[in-house]
Every structure is written in C-alpha cells, then in structure tokens.
Amino acid sequence: MTAKNKELSFETAFNQLEEIVDVLESGDLPLEKSLAQFEEGIKLSRICTEKLEKAQKKIELLLKDSKGNFKFEDLDSDDKEEI
Amino acid sequence: MVFDFEDFEDINFKRKKVYSVSELTAEIKSLLENKFFDTWLEGEISNFKHHYSGHMYFTLKDKDSQIPSVMFKGSNIKLRFKPEDGLKVLVFGRVSVYKPRGSYQFYVQDMEPKGLGELQLAFEQLKKKLESEGLFKKEFKKNIPAFPDVIGVVTSSTGAAIRDIQNVISRRFSLSRILLAPVRVQGNLAPDEIVKAIELFNDYEKVDVLIVGRGGGSIEDLWSFNEEKVARAIFKSKIPVISAVGHEIDFTISDFVADLRAPTPSAAAELVVQDKNELISQLKSFEIRAFNSMKNLLVENKNKLAGLMNRPVFKRASAPIEEKFYRLDDLLHRLVSGMKFIEKNQLEKVIKLKRLLSNLRPDTRIKESFGKVLNLQKNLQAVFKSILNEKDLLLSRLMGKLNVLSPLSVLDRGYSITFKLPENKLVKSIKKINPGDKLKVRVTDGTCECEVLKKTEVNK
Numbered sequence: 001m002t003a004k005n006k007e008l009s010f011e012t013a014f015n016q017l018e019e020i021v022d023v024l025e026s027g028d029l030p031l032e033k034s035l036a037q038f039e040e041g042i043k044l045s046r047i048c049t050e051k052l053e054k055a056q057k058k059i060e061l062l063l064k065d066s067k068g069n070f071k072f073e074d075l076d077s078d079d080k081e082e083i
Numbered sequence: 084m085v086f087d088f089e090d091f092e093d094i095n096f097k098r099k100k101v102y103s104v105s106e107l108t109a110e111i112k113s114l115l116e117n118k119f120f121d122t123w124l125e126g127e128i129s130n131f132k133h134h135y136s137g138h139m140y141f142t143l144k145d146k147d148s149q150i151p152s153v154m155f156k157g158s159n160i161k162l163r164f165k166p167e168d169g170l171k172v173l174v175f176g177r178v179s180v181y182k183p184r185g186s187y188q189f190y191v192q193d194m195e196p197k198g199l200g201e202l203q204l205a206f207e208q209l210k211k212k213l214e215s216e217g218l219f220k221k222e223f224k225k226n227i228p229a230f231p232d233v234i235g236v237v238t239s240s241t242g243a244a245i246r247d248i249q250n251v252i253s254r255r256f257s258l259s260r261i262l263l264a265p266v267r268v269q270g271n272l273a274p275d276e277i278v279k280a281i282e283l284f285n286d287y288e289k290v291d292v293l294i295v296g297r298g299g300g301s302i303e304d305l306w307s308f309n310e311e312k313v314a315r316a317i318f319k320s321k322i323p324v325i326s327a328v329g330h331e332i333d334f335t336i337s338d339f340v341a342d343l344r345a346p347t348p349s350a351a352a353e354l355v356v357q358d359k360n361e362l363i364s365q366l367k368s369f370e371i372r373a374f375n376s377m378k379n380l381l382v383e384n385k386n387k388l389a390g391l392m393n394r395p396v397f398k399r400a401s402a403p404i405e406e407k408f409y410r411l412d413d414l415l416h417r418l419v420s421g422m423k424f425i426e427k428n429q430l431e432k433v434i435k436l437k438r439l440l441s442n443l444r445p446d447t448r449i450k451e452s453f454g455k456v457l458n459l460q461k462n463l464q465a466v467f468k469s470i471l472n473e474k475d476l477l478l479s480r481l482m483g484k485l486n487v488l489s490p491l492s493v494l495d496r497g498y499s500i501t502f503k504l505p506e507n508k509l510v511k512s513i514k515k516i517n518p519g520d521k522l523k524v525r526v527t528d529g530t531c532e533c534e535v536l537k538k539t540e541v542n543k
Binding site: 009010020041042049052056061062070072 | 228229230232235236245248249252253257260262264283284287362363369372373374376379380381384508509511
C-alpha cells in the first residue's frame with residue numbers, strides 16, 4: 001500500500017484525501033470502515049505534505065539537440081542534463 | 084458661293100493624320116500613363132477573383148462608375164487582409180491600357196481598407212474564418228489541470244512574460260517543473276518559432292499544460308499571436324494551452340483558440356502554479372475535519388452502547404438464570420449438609436463448577452465486553468492524542484481560524500442547524516428528509532421541533 005501510494009501524483013492524493021474527508025463527514029460509513037478511511041486519509045495527507053516540501057523554484061529551458069534528443073538547461077545557469 | 088462638300092472632306096483628310104488601331108491605342112496608353120501614375124483611388128471592390136496565378140482581378144466602383152482593376156501577385160502577397168466583395172478600399176497605383184482589348188484598367192500596387200486599419204481587418208477576417216471552421220467551439224476546449232507536474236512555457240527567454248512567471252513562482256513555490264522553450268515573440272521569424280515550440284512540447288509529451296504568450300506591446304508587437312499558423316498550432320496541441328498575450332485589454336486570435344485565456348502572463352502562472360502555503364493549510368484542515376468526524380463517530384457509538392446497556396431487556400435477561408443460581412446454591416447447600424461423608428476435593432470440584440457457571444452469566448459477559456470496548460476507545464483516543472500533540476502548534480493556530488467558522492458564530496449570524504428526529508441526525512441534504520418527517524431546528528438561543536410539510540430540491 002505504501003509503495004503504491006508513493007507513486008501517487010499530488011493531485012490524485014489531494015483529491016482522494018478530500019473525498020475521504022467528505023465521506024467521513026457524511027457519517028454514512030460504519031465504525032470500522034470509518035477508521036480504515038481515517039488512517040488512509042492521514043497517510044494521504046503525509047504524502048501530500050512530503051511532495052510539497054520538494055517544491056521547485058527554477059525554470060529550465062527545453063531544447064532539442066542535433067540528434068533530436070531533448071535537453072534541459074537551467075534558465076539562469078549553465079547546468080545541463082540530457083535524456 | 085457654292086459649298087462643295089467633297090472639297091471640304093478632301094481638305095480635312097489631308098490635314099488629319101491617319102492612325103492605325105495600334106498607334107492610337109499606344110497613344111491613348113501613353114497619355115493615360117503619363118497623366119495617372121502614382122494615383123490614389125477610392126472605391127468599393129466587386130467581382131473579386133483571386134486567380135490561381137496569384138493575380139487578383141476585380142472592379143472598383145462607386146455610385147455611378149466602375150473601373151476594372153488588377154493587383155499582381157508581387158504586390159498582393161504583402162497584404163495582411165484578404166480583399167473581398169463589398170470592401171471599401173483606398174488603392175495606390177496607375178492607369179494603363181490593356182492593348183489586346185483596348186480596355187483601360189487600374190493597376191493596383193498597394194491597398195488598404197477604408198475605415199478599419201489593415202491589421203484590425205486582418206484580425207476580423209481571420210477571426211471570422213477560424214470561427215466558421217469551429218476552432219473556437221467550447222467542445223474543443225480541454226480542461227486545465229489544477230496540479231500540473233510539468234508546465235511548458237512558450238515565450239522569449241528575456242521578455243517580461245518569463246520574468247513575471249518567475250516572480251509568481253518565487254512567491255508561491257511551484258509544485259511543478261517549469262520548462263521554457265525560448266522563442267522570438269515579434270518579427271517575421273516569430274510565428275514559425277512559436278509553432279515549432281508548441282510542436283516541441285507536444286513531441287516531449289510529458290508536459291501537462293502550456294502557457295503561450297508574451298508581455299504587452301503595440302498591436303504590431305503582438306501580431307505573431309494573430310497569425311493563422313500560430314492559431315492552428317495552438318488548436319492542434321494535444322496539451323491544454325493557456326494563452327497569455329499582453330495586457331488585460333489585448334485580445335488576440337490565440338486567445339480565442341486557446342483552451343483558456345489568461346489576461347496576462349502572471350495571471351497564467353497563478354492559474355497553474357499553486358501556492359504551497361495555501362495547500363498546506365488546506366491539508367491541515369482536511370486532517371482536522373477527518374479527526375473531528377472520527378471523534379464524533381466514536382462518541383456517538385459509545386453513547387449508543389451505553390443506551391443499549393440500560394435497556395430493560397439486558398437487565399431482565401439475567402433474571403431467570405439468577406433464579407437457577409439460587410436453586411443451585413440451595414441444592415449445593417443441601418447436598419453438602421446432607422452428605423456428610425462427601426470428600427473435600429469433590430466438594431471443591433463442585434464449587435469450581437459453580438464458579439465456571441457463574442462466569443457464563445450473560446450480564447458479566449456484557450460488562451466485560453463493555454469494558455473491552457471502553458479500552459479500545461481509550462487506545463484510539465491515545466492514538467488521536469499523539470497525532471494531536473504532534474500537530475499541536477499548527478492545530479492551535481488553525482483552531483483559531485476554525486473558531487471563526489464555528490457553527491455557533493454562524494448561528495449568531497442568523498443561520499440554523501437542522502436535525503432529523505428521532506435519531507437527532509444532522510440534515511445536510513434535502514435528500515435525507517421527506518414530508519412528514521419531524522425535525523429539530525437549532526437557532527442561536529434555543530431549539531424547536533417541526534414537521535416537514537413540503538420539500539423542494541435546489542440544484543446547486
């Protein structure tokens with residue numbers, strides 16, 4: 001479960017969390033299912049927070065070299081990364 | 084004197100030069116050409132034909148007259164708008180004669196629309212054309228993702244647009260990777276570069292949303308974003324495109340064809356770059372809401388259980404058994420006293436049996452289970468407490484915010500809370516109640532009970 005959650009995008013995790021909170025607040029679930037949802041919700045919230053900690057501030061240039069490979073360059077520096 | 088008609092004719096023929104058709108035509112041609120070169124002419128276009136050779140043939144007319152006109156390919160290729168029937172124009176050129184037909188024509192070297200400027204007309208014409216092809220239709224508009232992983236930007240690497248986007252990012256902390264395809268945003272080369280950059284991002288595939296635009300400028304500066312090829316590239320892009328050209332007041336063809344128009348490049352960035360702090364407080368409020376509903380659910384269940392335990396059926400259930408116990412005790416007593424020679428250990432066995440039997444009494448078991456449930460709840464509460472402690476600082480801050488939103492302060496403002504009777508359940512949706520249901524309504528200083536007469540659903 002944890003490994004699977006790690007691959008979640010922020011958007012998916014965030015939306016799932018919101019759904020869980022809505023369901024919990026509606027009070028329509030039995031106690032045990034509520035508890036499971038609650039735990040899942042807390043997990044999702046941690047994942048989202050973790051992802052937020054890694055927020056970026058830079059802009060990269062997307063270029064294509066002569067061989068047609070994509071190349072990245074920081075807008076304000078000479079760092080290069082090739083894929 | 085006798086008037087000799089023939090003599091008169093003879094004399095005249097001798098005086099006048101006799102032209103050939105070609106000579107006369109040539110003379111007329113040179114007369115007209117010498118008189119009407121570099122001439123401005125105003126009129127309305129009719130019978131417009133754009134020949135496959137590239138030349139344009141049309142008639143310029145006003146109320147009473149008309150002049151056949153031609154604009155050769157070499158001249159008309161520079162036009163940004165398309166001449167069409169009914170268009171009032173101002174043309175510059177010369178008059179000449181087409182000798183094979185002996186007809187005079189106006190040879191147009193340059194043309195501009197009357198009233199509208201050339202660029203406005205070109206804008207209106209392209210807008211009309213693309214609109215009639217359906218390129219602006221809502222059904223083609225793609226959704227802009229709220230949390231894109233990768234944002235592609237097509238603009239100049241040195242212009243105002245990228246600086247504005249950078250400012251937004253440094254203020255908000257981007258969750259997304261931002262890639263820029265640097266292009267020229269004005270001049271003859273700009274449209275092709277913009278088209279190529281949009282295609283580059285589409286080739287790269289991993290981009291979730293595109294921002295295409297530039298900072299403010301004159302209509303000529305922004306013109307690349309009114310070019311047909313740029314508009315078509317934006318329409319064709321599989322990645323959703325936000326157009327962000329110039330200022331709030333500037334509208335370009337790109338804006339109409341894009342999936343979303345942002346009034347400025349900064350606004351475009353704000354649409355897709357989320358504010359980290361805002362997201363964090365949203366996450367915390369999710370946690371608090373989840374925690375509160377969990378707590379409410381547990382308290383509710385505990386109260387229900389306590390209520391059940393107090394129901395007479397549980398209290399009475401043990402009565403017949405208790406009676407049997409008394410009988411058993413009595414029997415044992417008589418047994419013990421009646422059989423004086425009974426061995427001690429045998430007696431102990433009986434007492435043990437009695438204890439076992441007593442363990443089976445339902446009221447004892449219920450009490451035990453109740454205790455277990457209470458223990459579970461204690462454990463759960465301990466778990467929540469540790470979560471709470473962990474978040475203590477944050478929570479107290481957010482609780483302050485929550486207080487403002489507390490239902491009591493809402494009640495003070497004149498709102499009310501409705502519960503469904505008899506279960507006393509909070510009513511959040513009209514779907515949960517029906518006519519005839521009894522409701523309890525809580526206002527700020529009291530409650531009242533009511534019956535539902537009629538219900539009406541409201542579509543939100």
